[in-house]
Each structure stands twice: as C-alpha cells, then as structure tokens.
Amino acid sequence: MDEPELLPRSPLPCLLRDFEEPDCAPLDCTPWTAMSALQKSIRRGRTQIALAAASTLLTQSPERLWRRLACIAFEDIGLGDVEVTALTTAAIGGKRVRATLGGEWKVASFLITRMANATKCRAADDLLLVAENHPTFESQRLQLGFSMIPDLLRIVASTDPLPVRALAAWFALGTDRRPSPRLARRHGDIASLFAAVREILPPELVEIAWEGHRRSGEVLPIFMALLAPQLRHELTSVHDDEVPVEIxxxxxxxxxxxxxxxxxxxxxxxxxxxxxxxxxxxxxxxxxxxxxxxxxxxxxxxxxxxxxxxxxxxxxxxxxxxxxxxxxxxxxxxxxxxxxxxxxxxxxxxxxxxxxxxxxxxxx
Known part of the structure; x- marks a missing residue:
C-alpha cells in the first residue's frame, strides 16, 4: 500500500512558528530514570519535570527521547487528543524533518508541553494488557497464533469481544518485531491488515495508526484505531485520577x-x-x-x-x-x-x- 505523507498536511509547521522554546536545565539522573520521569510527568500534567527529563535525554540519548515520545503518543494520549497524537507522529520522522521545523529542542519542548496539557486516554494500552494477559482470553491467544491471515482479518472486522479482535489484529500485524512472551511469534501481513481496517475504521485514524506503526513498530496505534468506533457511541467525561501523596x-x-x-x-x-x-x-x-x-x-x-x-x-x-x-x-x-x-x-x-x-x- 502507499505510505501516506502525514507531515505535508500537518499543522505542526504553523503551530511551531510562534512557539518560544523554554529554557530548561537537564536533570541529574540516568537516561532510564529520565525516560520514566518524562512519561509519568506527561501523564500527571507536570510540564516542567517532563521538559527537564526531555532535556536530559536530548543531551545523553536523543534517540531514546523520540522513541519514548512516539510511545507516549499512543499509550497515554491516543483518543484523548487525536491532534496531539498526530502531531507527535508527524514529528518522529527523523532529524531532517525536525530540522526544518526549528530543531530538536523546539519540536520536543512544543510536543511535550502539548502532551502534558492534553486529555489523556490509556485505553489502547489497557486493551493490549487485557489481550495479552487476561485469563479469559488464554484459548484465543493460543488458537489465533496459528490462524491464517484471512481468518484473522475476518475476526478483526467481526463483532467478537474487543480483546479478541485486538489479538487477531496483533497476529495479523506480526508478533516477531515486538515479541511477547505470551504470544506465539510469527510474521504478519501489515499491508493486508491496514487495507482491511480501512474498510471499517475512520480513514484519518487509520492513517495516523499506519504512520505510528511504521515509525515506531508498536502495536498500540492499531489498537487506538480499533477503539475509535466504540468511543463514538459512548458518553464521555474528563477527570483527574486520584494520586497518592508525593515526595x-x-x-x-x-x-x-x-x-x-x-x-x-x-x-x-x-x-x-x-x-x-x-x-x-x-x-x-x-x-x-x-x-x-x-x-x-x-x-x-x-x-x-x-x-x-x-x-x-x-x-x-x-x-x-x-x-x-x-x-x-x-x-x-x-x-x-x-x-x-x-x-x-x-x-x-x-x-x-x-x-x-x-x-x-x-x-x-
């Protein structure tokens, strides 16, 4: 299938034009601690800590920063703010893309500020964890690992329980690039999967999912797209989680x-x-x-x-x-x-x- 070019249609260049980069000193910590601080601070809306963690990663291990932002976009933002998810997907295309947008720190600090203030939706990650670990779906994890691609695609488009459809999509995508200890390792057919979901899912979300998977190799983008039709018929609200005492x-x-x-x-x-x-x-x-x-x-x-x-x-x-x-x-x-x-x-x-x-x- 043709790869959609997300960046030329993205509002990211216009949004960055008037964005002033914040000054932010790096944290005194390892890259692994910085990655944890980045993601959890974005979840909690703690912009300054997230920016400091990003500054640390940009100094010590820039490739980890962009991989983590790609993950956060679909794991923590997702359907909560599809525009922010799309903007992040557009920005992880490579150094040359970011250079045309004003450079690494300008793009990173803009995205992190938007992500920290965005509405969050972790449903795609929760769907992955249920599909991968819930005891109810143990037999499907075993059976679908040996199913033919056309059979998997029929299940993706069916009215089966959402975790079963997610498992079918996961196996159709292939479990060899990001192996799971709970799933049989096998090759998928990415082109056939995305051609099939274009028939049943909103095209703009399929485009974002395609770009997100192509650039990150993760399964969460397609899970986000699978959840979208369910959200359309539900009553929604936005709340802050109750958080434990912080030190x-x-x-x-x-x-x-x-x-x-x-x-x-x-x-x-x-x-x-x-x-x-x-x-x-x-x-x-x-x-x-x-x-x-x-x-x-x-x-x-x-x-x-x-x-x-x-x-x-x-x-x-x-x-x-x-x-x-x-x-x-x-x-x-x-x-x-x-x-x-x-x-x-x-x-x-x-x-x-x-x-x-x-x-x-x-x-x-």
Whole structure:
C-alpha cells in the first residue's frame, strides 16, 4: 500500500512558528530514570519535570527521547487528543524533518508541553494488557497464533469481544518485531491488515495508526484505531485520577523510580525483604524470581499510571478495571488485597527510595 505523507498536511509547521522554546536545565539522573520521569510527568500534567527529563535525554540519548515520545503518543494520549497524537507522529520522522521545523529542542519542548496539557486516554494500552494477559482470553491467544491471515482479518472486522479482535489484529500485524512472551511469534501481513481496517475504521485514524506503526513498530496505534468506533457511541467525561501523596527524591518525584530503573528495582527488593503487610503478602504468594517485577506492576497500578485529565468512558473504564485487578499473573487472580496493602505502604516505599538515592548520591 502507499505510505501516506502525514507531515505535508500537518499543522505542526504553523503551530511551531510562534512557539518560544523554554529554557530548561537537564536533570541529574540516568537516561532510564529520565525516560520514566518524562512519561509519568506527561501523564500527571507536570510540564516542567517532563521538559527537564526531555532535556536530559536530548543531551545523553536523543534517540531514546523520540522513541519514548512516539510511545507516549499512543499509550497515554491516543483518543484523548487525536491532534496531539498526530502531531507527535508527524514529528518522529527523523532529524531532517525536525530540522526544518526549528530543531530538536523546539519540536520536543512544543510536543511535550502539548502532551502534558492534553486529555489523556490509556485505553489502547489497557486493551493490549487485557489481550495479552487476561485469563479469559488464554484459548484465543493460543488458537489465533496459528490462524491464517484471512481468518484473522475476518475476526478483526467481526463483532467478537474487543480483546479478541485486538489479538487477531496483533497476529495479523506480526508478533516477531515486538515479541511477547505470551504470544506465539510469527510474521504478519501489515499491508493486508491496514487495507482491511480501512474498510471499517475512520480513514484519518487509520492513517495516523499506519504512520505510528511504521515509525515506531508498536502495536498500540492499531489498537487506538480499533477503539475509535466504540468511543463514538459512548458518553464521555474528563477527570483527574486520584494520586497518592508525593515526595521529592533528589530532583525528581519518588514515582519516577519505577521497576524499569535501577534504584526503583532496588527499592522494591528492599521493601519485599521488610516487615510490611505488602512484603508479607508478596513473599507468601509470589515465587522469589517474580517478586520484584510483580510488585513493580502493582505499584505502577497505584502511582505510575496516574493521569491528569483522563478521558473516562465505559469501555475504557472496564479495560482499566480488568488490567488493575485481573491481569497480574497466575499467582494473583484478584489483586484487590495487594493493591490495598501496597497503597497503605507507599510511604514506606518512598522512605526506602529516599534512603537509596541519598546513599547513591554520597557514593558518587
């Protein structure tokens, strides 16, 4: 299929013309911590921290900045603000594109400011997690991995449950470029999938999804497009998520230290070895090698995904509920109790984070 040229029709050049670049000093942290701070600050509408994290990445690892912004566009903004999602997709085309728009920092700071203030929709990411992990769809994960492309495309266009259609689209797209431990690895037929969804989905969203997948290799763009017709018939509202008490750990909030950062993993491991109710529950229910990752996922449910201006609608709310409570692995079929315990122990986790960061600062 022909690749649509998104940038020539994008309003991005006009919008950037009058945008004044902010001055922003980098954070004193690793690229991994900066990536966490960038994404979580955008979710929470914390523009200054997000800009500082972006400045860090642009200095230390610019390719990580653009990959992360591409991810954030579909994981956290999506249908909440389709224009911002499209603008970001247009801007990740490469250095030469951004040079014509005023340079790396001008484009990045503009996009981050827009993203932090945008309405957020995490439904595409929640759909991915339900399709990949929910026990209800275990048989479909096995069966669809061996289905022929025409059969997968028929399911994508069917009235089957949304996670089943998402799985069919995922296998049709191919699971070899971004492998999942829960799905059979196989080649897809990208052109056939997008030709099929053009027949059933809004063309402008299919165009954005095509560009988003082509440039990032991620499956979330097509999931966003699959969700769009569902949103059209739903009552929506916009609300801020309730967020736990925040503390600063050096130059960053404690919630930046997640399971994908070294100090975040160390903090979780220390908590698990302690005497809190959370620690006792995790040691009683979760095998040793899985404990840090499991608890990191639970902490993400409580603080990492918290969003300012989240788009609320029934399907998105149900997907989020299923992810929070029912997609945490074979050793935790219902996360109600561990979520309650971990929420009560977030203060202890933050104290551990603070102590570890102080030790690290003294050692360096």
């Amino acid at each position: 600063m750990v050096g130059p960053i909030p404690g919630w930046c230290l997640d399971v994908y950062t070294r100090p975040g993993r160390a903090s979780l491991a220390t908590l698990i070895e302690g005497s809190t109710e959370t620690a006792r529950w995790v040691r009683a229910h979760i095998p040793p090698r899985q404990r840090v990752q499991f608890l990191g996922t639970i902490i993400f449910r409580l603080e990492g995904q918290s969003s300012q201006r989240r788009l609320r609608w029934p399907i998105a709310d149900e997907l989020r509920r299923a992810v929070d409570y029912e997609c945490n692995g074979a050793h935790c079929r219902d996360a109600t109790e561990i979520l309650r315990l971990a929420r009560a122990d977030l203060g202890e986790l933050n104290a551990i984070r603070t102590e570890l960061m102080e030790v690290s600062s003294h050692d360096s």
